[in-house]
Amino acid sequence: MLPEEWPIAAPAADQNAPARLAGRDRLSTVRTDFFLHPEERLTEQERALMTAMLHCLVGDIADELRAALPSGLSAANDDGNLRLVEVLVSRRLLDRPALVSLLLRRADEERIATAAAARSGRRESRVLQGLVSHADGAVAAAAMALILGRGKRRDRFGQCLLHFDDLPTAEAGSLVHSICAALRPELGGIVGSAAADRQLSEAARQVLASHDPGSGIEALTATLARMLDEEEDLGEEAIVAAAMEGEMTFVAEAVSRRSGIPADVVFDELLSADERRSMAVLRTAKLSRQVAASLLAGIGDLLGMANPGKAIDVFDALTDAEIESARTWLTTDQTYRDAVTALGFGHGKRTV
Known part of the structure; x- marks a missing residue:
């Protein structure tokens, strides 16, 4: 089988591919991966979706932080944010149970919703859409808020996104400050390390002040369920x-x-x-x-x-x-x- 027919093998056929670590240097990781039970592995679809969501989330937060800086440092392009993610991943600063759990949950939700929609032949959720016309105005408003919130979590190609507000408060704080630390060399080269520390601390405060857990998908859904329960519906x-x-x-x-x-x-x-x-x-x-x-x-x-x-x-x-x-x-x-x-x-x- 040619490498072009088997995408997994393609990088190995690339003569310009970066050198891998020597076998013994990555033995512990290889042993874990090699003996991992197949049912516990991420599928390629799960891995791709979780990676895309993580990259978009980190990139969006980084852009918000840059926008809050008084130095006028412009938002980085996609390549710049990709390097930022690579730095954070290499230091395992994104390997956080709560964050990975939320990414996996979104992947599970997307998998089930996509399969269910294919079976029913309907692209839109009739259950939620129907609640927009509920006799109780509060229920109707809660349903509309959830629909709008879900719309914000899709990019222009329909790709599922993870929003900053979906993160728990503690997790949002940890992620913002980790990204600030990764941005420090970029800013420090312009204004100096002391000024960079002050400006990044203030930028982090501003971004975290905008964090609204009540606008997260789980919170919006919980509000709708509570209101329906109160109406005995x-x-x-x-x-x-x-x-x-x-x-x-x-x-x-x-x-x-x-x-x-x-x-x-x-x-x-x-x-x-x-x-x-x-x-x-x-x-x-x-x-x-x-x-x-x-x-x-x-x-x-x-x-x-x-x-x-x-x-x-x-x-x-x-x-x-x-x-x-x-x-x-x-x-x-x-x-x-x-x-x-x-x-x-x-x-x-x-x-x-």
């Missing part, structure tokens, strides 16, 4: 309809409202590819067997459950005690759950 039909359209963030927020389990935890449980964990979280929300069966028949394979019959048997077999145990475990602090798992107590990621 967050019923099973709405959850099934949203699931059939691949609206997993909305489904997670709806289940969260009904179960008391945090929405991000619900999302992880539904996408765990573990029938017991997924069915347990549905039972904590007191969803009916018919709803569970509809979800499994419609998007079960997209959630990693290829055998609906097996999953619905698990749904039926769960006892009240097991359901309450799952609710108790999933409402504990994430740090506590991680520590319990790390210490080998209980059953790790199992919820019941």
